[in-house]
Ligand SMILES: Nc1ncnc2c1ncn2[C@@H]1O[C@H](COP(=O)(O)OP(=O)(O)O)[C@@H](O)[C@H]1O
């Protein structure tokens with residue numbers, strides 16, 4: 114029988130608050146302000162990507178000021194959060210593209226509004242709420258499912274939303290298990306202000322997530338022990354990578370958060 118746990122969370126959680134994703138080498142909490150930013154995570158299967166996404170989704174689900182959009186080609190990774198999400202896209206690439214086009218239109222409408230008001234970005238006192246789009250297994254949509262035209266449309270829409278969404282309060286968090294240049298072209302990778310490389314099979318894939326040259330400077334996710342899922346190198350815009358260990362939410366923990374969301 115599934116046990117429903119009580120999860121201790123502050124009375125009010127905001128998407129504008131930094132999100133706790135784990136601890137660093139000094140056991141200090143790693144807190145990521147995700148509003149106005151995007152995050153890309155890569156790593157081999159079983160390296161901890163979905164665990165990271167669960168931490169972020171939990172925060173967004175509990176936040177009273179965030180709309181949650183989830184895309185999960187496998188359906189079961191983010192499936193536990195389905196009831197908390199405004200949008201849930203499973204295996205259909207057409208569905209994913211239709212929703213991305215909708216998000217793009219929403220982004221344009223937000224910029225029109227900001228422009229009219231003479232403002233530069235969405236703020237906490239805005240009636241318009243940030244939207245967090247979380248994509249697990251990005252490669253499923255960009256390189257596996259559907260036909261070439263559909264996949265190209267997906268990549269085009271995603272690139273635009275990642276490139277322009279930030280000031281409009283659109284946050285993209287994406288994970289991929291095949292960090293290769295065809296799935297994450299440099300031009301797309303560089304749009305993500307945060308990059309997290311979990312264990313990768315090669316130095317090259319580690320560099321594809323973090324950026325060219327990092328492995329040669331000692332920041333190489335292919336040397337992470339496979340027995341340590343959840344450990345990865347986190348790079349924040351302009352900084353140097355930091356080794357972190359992500360927090361882990363069990364299915365019961367997630368059920369607890371979903372229960373709290375529903376109450
Ligand atoms: N932060 C973590 N702490 C402890 N165990 C973890 C952590 N992240 C992942 N794991 C373990 O590794 C397994 C695979 O993790 P998962 O996040 O599903 O990997 P991926 O999505 O990269 O395939 C999990 O089922 C869990 O047992």
Ligand SMILES: [Mg+2]
Nearest residue numbers: 162163190249
């Ligand atoms: Mg996964």
